[in-house]
Amino acid sequence: MNNFHPFVLPFTIGTVVLFIILFALFVKWLLQMDKTQKTTALKNIISFKTLKAVWEAVRECLFHRNIFRTNPVLGYMHLSFAFGWFLLIVIGKIETTFYSGTFWDEFWLAIFFRFFEDTSVTFSGSELFTQLMDACLLFVLSGIVLAVIKRFYSKIYGMKKTTKHTIVDKIALTSLWCIFPLRLLAESATAGIKHNGGFLTQSLGNLLVGLPLEHITLPLWWMYSIALCLFFLFMPFTRYMHIFTEMLLVFLRKWGVTENNQKTGYTNIELNACSRCGICIDVCPLNTEAGINNVQSVYFIKNTRYGTLTKEIADNCLMCGRCVQACPVGIESTLIRQIMRKKECFNNKDYYQYIPDKEEKQISEEKEVIYFAGCMSHITVSIPEAMKHIFAAANVKYWYMDENETICCGRPLMQQGLDKQAETLRQKNTEKILSSSIRTLVTSCPICYKSFTEEYHLPIEVLHHTQYIDRLIRQGRIKVNRSDIKVTYHDPCELGRGCKIYEEPRHVLHAVAELMNVKMEKENSLCCGYNLANTQLELEDQMKIRNAAINNLTAPKPDTVITSCPMCKRALQHGINVNIKDIAEIVDENIAK
């Protein structure tokens, strides 16, 4: 066999072992998915969605478009690695197919082709292939140079923090970095002897001619093969696992699979799909404002994956969703965090003590909407007050469901991992809601809104008051005057990133005031810092986060800052004297008489 030499063995063994492990893990994770996840996936496999997934896999896993968007240099680095390597394999394979006249040649031939190439054999395009392969190699090498620089000077990437590595990661990383420089050297050395190199390898080969190439060449090919082998063997246990897992994730997601409320195989797939690009560290307010830099998604995911998660890390997160928004892989890390926070609590009684025993009387009159202010609105009383006026102005008959006895929607407990307790509250509220025959529920709190729409499965329409007011204005049921007050709008995390409601509040504000833009808005809006999801954060840090949000909102010097969440309102109100109002209040003030 003239296409064999013992140095191909490390590579071959590495590749075989890698694919066995990958296969085993993927099968395991897929089987670990729960029933609904499996059926959802199966239902959608044969559909247009699969094609879309293919496209997305190419776009994200090869071209890394999302990383590109956030950070072009980082994007290029990932692109040159992934796409460059991919091209090396594909073009290399085509080249050897032409060379040997069959697709079914030894699979390592494409990897070590220059070594085995018989220069007396000519085949069509051989010169072109040689140059192309060199170009690809150069492409990958440029990425490596960037990666090395990034490791040492992450600042030039506009990243304040780069991720920390485990030992296994370090071995994999070193072997990965060695692969392509070794390939370059090996091919150049061979080119020095056989004159079969391209513009890059041949030029380098010519430079090497003075050296005893016969003695150097073979060891270089051995080292190249061993570097590949090491990388492959360690890969499943490192961040590089994301290369393949991300593709699997793209398909599952396109088929409609999502996180459930417990850890499943899908969770494992998400955990392994994190490339540790570190983008989530830079957008996290805990890092940028409070200097806490060991709890972000990347660390949370890493610790969860390796089973080293501590309560401090799991609980120190505002669930503001900025990281999820920025994550190029789209990992739902806040949902995973919620799952990992799950805890049993023995003293259940305390959670419901405040719920009245006696049922309220049935509401008999015909009413149009149920109004649920939410616990938070009860301490920002001007919000429900304003809503009362708006209902009156629009002539809407409503049932103020939690006027006297508020039962929490349960979401804050959910976020703390107290599922059972939250479920009990949901049941109580559901009973209350369904005891009336009213078909629309309006709430003033984005937390309640998210809970009602995603966790309750109510058979009635649920609206946040921004949506409802928008509707009243559009339908002409309330008439408003446009005042010349200048306002900026704070997108609450739960309403914006959480429920994707960005347009309705803006539409309403345009109708009643002069809305100014702020630097960080909509998807990029800053967290007010008072989110109930974080039980670890010190008040001082909370204030730093809040102040950053205030600075963002007051930069264009508005008369008033508007938000649509009672909690945000409270947070901003507690800050330095800023005039802050809920959207309902400013509408109420501008209703045409």
Place this chain on the structure above:
Amino acid sequence: MNHFDVIIIGGGPAGMQAAIRLGNFNYKTLIIEKEKSIGGKLTQWDKLFPDFYSAEELLQNLTRQLNENVSILTEQEVKDIENTSENEWTVKTADGQYSSKALLIASGYDFFNAKRKEEFGYGIYPNVITSVELEAMIKNGKITTLDGRIPQKIAYLQCVGSRDEKVGNHYCSINCCICAVKQSIEVKELLPDVEQYCFYMDLRMAGQHYEELYRTSQEKYHVQFIRGRISEAASTFDNRIQIKAENTLLSTPLKLTVDLFVLMVGMEASETTRFISQKFNISNEYGFLQSKQRYCSDNETEIKGLFLAGTCKRPMTIPKSLKDGDAAANAIFDYLKNR
């Protein structure tokens, strides 16, 4: 003639007392006051704790003592201050420019804006008022709800905007505990049938005769003191205020409906105080001004010729502010003599 020996920014008790002394020392002194008349927050008070001494009488007393060396400018807000040369200060107002050899800051405090604690409903429900508004009613001798009813039940809440880390004020405002005691007695004298409740975290009766007054308010005036925080207030259909609280001594939740809900607002650095503390970089963490050293040079600052008096430094009672004005005048005397 716009040149003075000393300019005093703020004509409250501390500023006035310092002006009296400086005038007696024969220094040409100018008080710049942003309100219509001097007196500061004293003008908003009826009687003072713990002996019910008349605030007006005190003010008259102080005014009488100001001699011809003291000039007063009212309704003039300070726009800028400059330390023009080694020994020269320039103060700019909207109307003019004044210079002096020494500058005394007595720019005082502002009341905490109770709207920032929205859960108590101030500014939203008509019958939630601040201690300052209650004092005005006492001064008028007529206590009614906004809709003109005679209140049957009144609740007071201590520490509004003080000792509250959420609003960033960790400190105690010193005056409000005893002030609530004083006001509840005065209210009871005006309305013998009223029931009064006072919610507190802990009561700080740290001055002479405070404790005695607190005792009297319970024994003679039947004010009920409840240890507990109020979590929220809501308006009832008839504009009364329903309060939800926890009695932390008994560990029981509590609901109470009252006709008037009085928020004992704390003290924060006034706007001018904040402006000056930032301008000269002598701000403490709350925006109050920081003296050079608390024990021996509490009226001096790190900046030569710049002196401090009264509540621009921290919450103080009126007697304390007056003494601080005296002390500042003495410090300025030493400074000008040795200059």
